[in-house]
Amino acid sequence: MDVKRQAGTPLASIGEFGLIGRLARAWQGAASQGERGGLSPVIPSQGLRLGIGDDAAVIDVPGGKPLLVTTDMLVEGVHFLWSPIRRRLLGRKALAVNISDIAAMGGIPAWAFLSIGVPASAKVEEVEGLYAGMGEMAAQFGVELAGGDTVRSDKWVINVTLLGLAVKAPIGRSGGRPGDLILVTGTVGDAAAGLHLLLMETKMSQAEKMDAQMREAPIGEADRQALLLRHLDPIPRVAEARALVDYGGVTAMMDVSDGVSSEVHHLCRNSGCGARIDLANLPISPAVRRLARREGREVFAWALSGGEDYELIFTAPEERVPGLIDHVRRETGTGVTVIGRLTDGTAGVMAVYPDEMGGDAVPLAAKGYNHFR
Amino acid sequence: MDVKRQAGTPLASIGEFGLIGRLARAWQGAASQGERGGLSPVIPSQGLRLGIGDDAAVIDVPGGKPLLVTTDMLVEGVHFLWSPIRRRLLGRKALAVNISDIAAMGGIPAWAFLSIGVPASAKVEEVEGLYAGMGEMAAQFGVELAGGDTVRSDKWVINVTLLGLAVKAPIGRSGGRPGDLILVTGTVGDAAAGLHLLLMETKMSQAEKMDAQMREAPIGEADRQALLLRHLDPIPRVAEARALVDYGGVTAMMDVSDGVSSEVHHLCRNSGCGARIDLANLPISPAVRRLARREGREVFAWALSGGEDYELIFTAPEERVPGLIDHVRRETGTGVTVIGRLTDGTAGVMAVYPDEMGGDAVPLAAKGYNHFR
Structure with a gap:
């Protein structure tokens, strides 16, 4: 075994929220040392109004309505047990939890991007069942399938990125006041x-x-x-x-x-x-x-x-x-x-x-x- | 073993592009039978200009510039071998391939959403190294980390969804003409x-x-x-x-x-x-x-x-x-x-x-x- 892998801080010792903070700092640290490409004129650097730490990110597309974006990864054996019988329900739920994040920002869901990791032994009908479930849930809430990636993987992995639009101003988690x-x-x-x-x-x-x-x-x-x-x-x-x-x-x-x-x-x-x-x-x-x-x-x-x-x-x-x-x-x-x-x-x-x-x-x-x- | 899993069409028999077509139809079939939620007024149904089958999707956000979106899933053992030593390079490349998809549409990359599946035995420093690599590549091309998800997984899984904006009209794959x-x-x-x-x-x-x-x-x-x-x-x-x-x-x-x-x-x-x-x-x-x-x-x-x-x-x-x-x-x-x-x-x-x-x-x-x- 590689000795280097043994050294370092165990994930369990800092928990999920501790990890998210350290990862954001690792990214930022590298970013601040990095060389800027000077390609920014079409993108206002203030585009990202609300990033990590809410139900969804809020992005101000130049000239457009505030865009809401959320993403979730579900892994077989961690978040769900794969069941060929429940694949339709699994598809429905995988999309539903992301729709819920958009709703929680005061938004309407719109465009879904799905990355699916599929075991080589899986049958096409199983993957179709999963997609059919997502399609049902999508239709119920007006969501379009806009893109994705399908790859081989030992275990089933489902990653949904969902884009939506805010109905009025997006509602975050920070606006509560004593007495509310x-x-x-x-x-x-x-x-x-x-x-x-x-x-x-x-x-x-x-x-x-x-x-x-x-x-x-x-x-x-x-x-x-x-x-x-x-x-x-x-x-x-x-x-x-x-x-x-x-x-x-x-x-x-x-x-x-x-x-x-x-x-x-x-x-x-x-x-x-x-x-x-x-x-x-x-x-x-x-x-x-x-x-x-x-x-x-x-x-x-x-x-x-x-x-x-x-x-x-x-x-x-x-x-x-x-x-x-x-x-x-x-x-x-x-x-x-x-x-x-x-x-x-x-x-x-x-x-x-x-x-x-x-x-x-x-x-x-x-x-x-x-x-x- | 579950007998139902044995029946059906093996994935290898239809290949990646065949699968993508069947999955899109499975989604659409379910969607056309589904009940519409009647929540659409804020979203023009023509928002999705270009969906599956190009380097990135093109979305017309009401009033805004055309939005480009691409997503990629990388799985340990399929797309890469995890190496604690090369984690920085792996982070750089995971983002680079998505930036390349946005560039290929004639766009400028802007906002990244990362979902990472991490083995429970991994050390915080390994995940930080991966993020630091992505942060370097991001800084070089003006990309902001806008959100993500960090979950437990047997194998490393990296899913990047990258949003960008078209410089002028997005360039797809279908505009070539004989003689070009x-x-x-x-x-x-x-x-x-x-x-x-x-x-x-x-x-x-x-x-x-x-x-x-x-x-x-x-x-x-x-x-x-x-x-x-x-x-x-x-x-x-x-x-x-x-x-x-x-x-x-x-x-x-x-x-x-x-x-x-x-x-x-x-x-x-x-x-x-x-x-x-x-x-x-x-x-x-x-x-x-x-x-x-x-x-x-x-x-x-x-x-x-x-x-x-x-x-x-x-x-x-x-x-x-x-x-x-x-x-x-x-x-x-x-x-x-x-x-x-x-x-x-x-x-x-x-x-x-x-x-x-x-x-x-x-x-x-x-x-x-x-x-x-």
Whole structure:
């Protein structure tokens, strides 16, 4: 083995966000020493308005509307298990999570670029199934396939780069102000509960499955289907984002990909605020409540740290909130719930337990998913 | 094993271009059956001017300059061998090949989005080295790091999506007309000859290396360094593309990534033309000529089918050619060579041997690199 590979800092020791910072500095360090090509006149150097660290980058194309760009890499065995049966759902989801990032900036998705790494042993029909799933999701949200790359790879790798346009001004994560209310669309925790069910069912042996059929199911079939779908087939909140932008007043927004706790911490760090989250107000579906009760889990756990709900979490001044909630419900049928309030930056991020659980305020841990831990 | 995976069409049986066509149809088929979300008013559906099948997509952002977008996925073990020592060069090249695609459309590169799959055992310094290499190349051509994704993966995977802006009208592959001359910048075959040297040196055992030092080297050290660098550290022809666009008259253009044969076939298919390539006129460097002689290879082989030269190949009406060649040389110092002429579409793609080799015209095979064969 190469001795040089043994030396150095293990990735796990700095975590994903530490790594992103070091990589941006490595790039910049090299860039500042590099020789400029003197080819810039057609490109204004101020084109990049918002770079790393938000749901999507914001680029000002000369003369045009602000362009939003997001990219995501999904690797077999890390982000998904390849299943020839679920390839259509996998395709739908791979595009959906990127559409969600564009929506979270207050944008409309438009052009997709797909790079796919495919094992040499795969069949054409498998890759077609993946593309068909993406095509379905694309059609639902007006996205065009604009380019891509198809290469050989040991494991399946799916990289989506999605371009969109801001409806009005793009909405980042840094505009929240103390006193703003914190709101979330739909319900949270469903996708994590669905994943929990899926893993439970996958791990069961055939004998256990027969045994389980004899016993009472953990939840009814309608609940089970609903939760599995939230995990396997998330629908991005594009119409809701558009309604929010049209009504106006949203100060900061992102999508719930890593769980409410993690996203609230991001919003607070970027906006220089603290927050109080009222756990009693978290919009948790009856199906999640029933499953949590059966499994003996705290009902908030999946909502706070489960992730992959792809709901929108956003902040707005209190006086805009009643109108915003009404407008989104009228335009899209989707409910919006106030879950807390931004506070002064020195107050930290606190979770307030419901009165019947003692009503304590405790620091809320940022328990988002971290790829390298 | 899952029986369903065994059924279906093997990837190798349809090749890369066949696959791309089937995938685009799979996407479109699903899209045409899908339900439209009715969210389109901010996006003109004509935004995508040029999609799959050129060096980069061309997108008309409302009100703005034409946007060029290209994406490339590189997988360890397929496109490169990971070397902690060469990580900087690998970073440079990963960005350079995308910059070359933007240049080949007559554009200036601007904003890069990087998705990197990193083995859990990798050290932070290795990933930093890769980014530092990209940052160097970026600085040389005015590219900003605008976003990305860093994920865990068994093998290293590098996906670059690069956005750029067209200097004037984007130049595709379909504008060539019978009678247009075919030209290429710089020299071709150097990168493939460099790869040949690298593979030869890598395969040699220690004993063979000592033995080789006793014998005469296949070529001098200056030749060796020059050829290795053309393979390991290609420099995209951005300034040359800009000079060509500024002068005007180029009817079709692409970069030489898969070898002159393959690129001429692409130009002809897209422009509905045939071509005659004068092998005697191929710009082949003295180093490649010397190495070919030593190795007993036909001198044209690397230039025609080797690939990775990242020169520009383009067509222009005969009357514009002398001025174009002068202008590029004056602006950039780079030589441009006429290598043939587009002909009627029925004439096929022919290669004409030099007089001293008999002067025969033979059909030119499209021997580009194909990822799935």
